[in-house]
Structure formats: structure tokens, C-alpha cells
Amino acid sequence: xxxxxxxxxxxxxxxxxxxxxxxxxxxxxxxxxxxxxxxxxxxxxxxxxxxxxxxxxxxxxxxxxxxxxxxxxxxxxxxxxxxxxxxxxxxxxxxxxxxxxxxxxxxxxxxxxxxxxxxxxxxxxxxxxxxxxxxxxxxxxxxxxxx
Amino acid sequence: xxxxxxxxxxxxxxxxxxxxxxxxxxxxxxxxxxxxxxxxxxxxxxxxxxxxxxxxxxxxxxxxxxxxxxxxxxxxxxxxxxxxxxxxxxxxx
Numbered sequence: 001x002x003x004x005x006x007x008x009x010x011x012x013x014x015x016x017x018x019x020x021x022x023x024x025x026x027x028x029x030x031x032x033x034x035x036x037x038x039x040x041x042x043x044x045x046x047x048x049x050x051x052x053x054x055x056x057x058x059x060x061x062x063x064x065x066x067x068x069x070x071x072x073x074x075x076x077x078x079x080x081x082x083x084x085x086x087x088x089x090x091x092x093x094x095x096x097x098x099x100x101x102x103x104x105x106x107x108x109x110x111x112x113x114x115x116x117x118x119x120x121x122x123x124x125x126x127x128x129x130x131x132x133x134x135x136x137x138x139x140x141x142x143x144x145x146x147x
Numbered sequence: 148x149x150x151x152x153x154x155x156x157x158x159x160x161x162x163x164x165x166x167x168x169x170x171x172x173x174x175x176x177x178x179x180x181x182x183x184x185x186x187x188x189x190x191x192x193x194x195x196x197x198x199x200x201x202x203x204x205x206x207x208x209x210x211x212x213x214x215x216x217x218x219x220x221x222x223x224x225x226x227x228x229x230x231x232x233x234x235x236x237x238x239x240x
Contacts, residue, residue, distance in 0.1 A: 007180055008180040016169060016172055016173045018169055031172075031176045031227065046228065050213060050223050079159065089159075089166060106230070107232070142159075
């Protein structure tokens with residue numbers, strides 16, 4: 001079971017995971033906003049800059065649409081890892097969008113979209129048990145209980 | 148070394164170490180919620196960096212915060228950063 005959290009003020013649902021961009025040798029932890037309206041996951045500038053992504057080395061070209069219009073995104077192979085502490089790791093090998101740098105979007109969190117969410121069964125209960133995830137499938141599962 | 152074609156196992160390294168580090172990041176993330184009221188009072192409209200259970204530095208801009216993190220020698224990849232703002236941007240994504 002994965003455990004997420006709800007923001008105290010925003011009430012937004014977050015879940016933490018580790019991002020790897022192997023071509024760029026970038027790795028780091030991200031608190032993702034769960035977004036069932038997002039077709040795919042996207043790394044926003046706040047995390048891109050923190051993790052030291054070299055934007056001039058990014059590849060791929062995709063238009064990402066939202067309420068504010070369309071923005072340019074790069075596309076990179078990524079591995080996302082989520083943990084059931086002390087029990088299992090769940091890894092997803094996918095293509096992720098990296099939004100081009102825009103200072104106006106610095107306070108917007110990275111999004112975990114349906115490319116991952118569709119493989120989960122989520123209990124969304126901010127007034128009760130909280131945010132819990134039962135993983136239906138992953139590209140690779142690591143058992144942490146083995147010696 | 149370019150790891151474009153590496154396997155998941157090669158990319159993530161030691162799973163148990165990753166689990167331990169991710170648990171620490173999750174605990175630091177929870178501080179943003181559990182200490183929200185005091186953070187708003189102390190750091191209004193400022194960026195903060197949380198690591199190892201405490202706010203380690205703050206700044207008026209993301210650029211300055213990242214510079215502070217580097218100066219302190221903190222691992223960017225495991226630091227939680229957030230803009231503390233009472234008036235949250237309404238997001239429809």
C-alpha cells in the first residue's frame with residue numbers, strides 16, 4: 001500500500017516518488033500532485049530546476065494543453081519509483097513530459113498523470129482514511145523484505 | 148555515463164537505500180502540511196527548503212533558494228522546496 005497526503009491548506013492530493021531521467025543522469029525525489037485529468041505525468045519547472053535538468057539538452061517535442069493554453073514540453077524516458085516502506089518498491093518505465101522553463105509556473109507542482117494512475121486503485125478519502133494506493137501493476141516490483 | 152538504454156535495475160541502484168531515502172523525503176514533505184500555520188506566519192511569500200526535519204533556508208526567489216541550498220551543501224535531489232503563500236493559486240490542470 002502506498003500512502004499519500006493531502007495538503008493542509010490546499011487539500012490537494014500528493015504522493016512522493018523518485019524520478020530518474022537516465023539519459024541525463026538526473027535523479028531525485030518529487031512530491032507529485034495526483035491529477036486524474038492529466039493524460040501523462042509532467043515535470044514542472046520547480047522540480048526541473050531543483051534537480052538540475054539541463055533544459056538545453058532536452059529532446060522531444062510535444063504540445064501540452066491546459067486551462068491556460070498550450071505549452072511546449074520535452075519528452076524523456078523516465079523511471080518513476082514509489083515505495084511501500086520496508087515492503088516493496090514499484091517502478092514505472094515511461095516517457096515523461098518536461099515542461100519548458102517558465103518563471104510564471106515556478107509554484108506549480110509536478111503532476112502524476114494517468115500513465116501511472118491508471119495502474120493503481122486509489123482510496124481518496126480526505127476526511128477519513130486519507131490517500132491510499134493499491135498498486136495493480138508496475139513494470140518492476142522490488143521486494144524489500146528479502147535479505 | 149549515459150544510461151539511456153539501462154534496465155530499471157541498473158537505473159535505480161540499491162532498492163533498500165532508495166526506500167530509506169524516499170521515506171525521509173516523505174517525512175519532510177509532511178512538514179509542509181503539519182506546520183502550515185507556523186510556516187505561513189514565519190515565511191510569508193518566501194521559498195523554503197526542508198531537509199532532515201527542519202527548514203534549512205529560505206529566500207525570496209527560487210533561484211536564490213537553490214543557491215542557498217548549494218551553499219549549505221544540501222542534496223538538492225532530496226530537499227523539499229515550496230513557496231509559502233497564504234493565497235494559493237487556484238489550479239485547474
